Amino acid sequence: MTTNILPLLPIMIPFFSGIIMLFVGKRPIAHRVIAAISGLLLIFSALWLIIEVYQNGTMVTFLGNWAAPFGISLVIDMAAALLVTTTAIITFFTIIYSFQTIGIERENYYYYVMIMFMITGINGAFSTGDIFNMFVFFEVFLLASYVLITLGGTKIQLQEGFKYIVVNIISSNFFVLGLAYLYSVTGSLNMADISNKLAGFDGSFSIMSLVAVVFLFVFATKAGVFPLYFWLPGSYYAPPMPVLILFGALLTKVGVYAIARTYSLFFMDNTAFTHQMLLFLALITIVMGCIGALSFSDMKKVIIYNIIIAVGIILVGIAMMDESGMLGAMYYLIHDMIIKAALFMLVGFLIYRTGQTNADRLGGLIKEHPVVGWMFFLAALALAGVPPLSGFYGKLFIVQSTFENGQYVAGIIVLASSLVVLYSVVSLFIKAFWGEDMDFTTLRPVKSDKILFASIAMVIVSIAFGLAADVLYPLFEMAAQSFYDPSSYSEYITEVE
């Protein structure tokens, strides 16, 4: 019984809470309560999922009771469970953060409903076992994100929102194209089934390299990989802070997850081409992200370019596709979701308090906000990967894997990028919190207890994740295994047959 309900809870809870909010109508306070409660429920159900998956292995449910290659299946392995949990935690705190930042007009126009529908799509994309359903859930969260990016209708939002919509519609078209190629080659859309069929096939695989390129084009556009990250800095800059937190922490990571899933299950025969291409693009992504992060003193822009760097680093781990590489990629993926949310929240607090986005115009804020200052410092260290904090483990495993595979250049670029990340974020800290005092009378008297609660809670989650990395190691080992050993992911289908 539970095996039937539980994998669906991360999809159904936000969906039903969105429907309930639509019934309630334009009553923002009720929306806040419902959204916060469903955020909490999401966290509990996701934690329950982790426990269940840890004890009994991958959970599978077949929609409509149609057995696997024919029906649609939801497959939650440890990687999906961990990602769903992280999504739930970030969603809950972002909702709390929104109470005092998003503004009553946007709350009136179904802001929380759209967040909930977007979470439905994101959780669905993480937990589905069917590649076509992954496309459907991509569309679900993209549609909600189109609304979120333009909600409010300021000039920059409409301008960047249009760019965002055009880019994403084009890449979604190519997603369908890639699916059609894949279906005509393999005759199946179930990811585990495709993986099994390809493993048992001993003819020419050259067409699969073409499919790999189409899929990489699609997911690289969503994830912000070179050369398709051009839309990301502009579009993510436009929406208000809470929306940016969700976009920055979650949306690009869905693309990264999709790359990991498809490249581990479908494209394992010609890794000399596919995975080398991925590695090459990942390294250029890191370099481009570093250049961007160094060239701005605008706080939002610096953190946005740090997203691009992080995507590159995770993809290096995925391109290695061995045990330590995937372990590092999983650690870094979870770490990066949490720490990006925390950093965006802290930067958002500074922007709301001072009304400035440029760090050059700030200074001496440590006297006004000592706690925020030191939290920002801790978050900066965690982002760069200073040892006891969470970024360290991911990078350690990724660099270890690159050196084991003889990709010394990749390892050195990943290590060097840590310095750039540290420099870019700590220079924000120094500019904003140290230095000459800015005019404190220009500070805005904003209510900030909930903003601070959410931001500090996210930093604490990040620190706790870093300190508990050793305890969580078995979970991440399980998560990594379903990538570097795809047969462990797709074995449920043989049980069915």
Added chain:
Amino acid sequence: MKHTLKKTETEKGQKQMNDVFLQFVSKVVFFIVIMFSFNLFFAGHYTPGGGFVGGLLAASALILLLIAYDKKTLQKMLPIDFRMVLTVGLLFAAGIPTLSFLFGTPFFTHQHTYIEVPVFGEIALHSAVLFDIGVFLTVAATSLFIIVLVGEAEN
């Protein structure tokens, strides 16, 4: 939309547009289109059709009225809040598959039975119809919503 047309016409000093043909024809065609949409809706289990197409067609029937008359007339004919229709539709579409948990079966597993009805004989009762009603309402209300909102934005 019609409303705007009329206003701009009168501003230019022209006479009111004569659309008696459109109004008369749409009165008749509306029923044909809406009946065909119901037909498609009920056809859609073993044959082409279903909630999505049916909903689109129902919406297009209402949009025909919207073009022939105006928004006020449509609201007088159908005093319904489209947002509520949309929400009820979503509730059906999401709630019915979830109810299958009560039978201990996976999500989206439908139940069906055959019953004897005096006049029609044996007919099938299927819970998928309820799900499809949800799809129908959602699609119809959403497309109407979009057209009405875009039409309003022209003002």
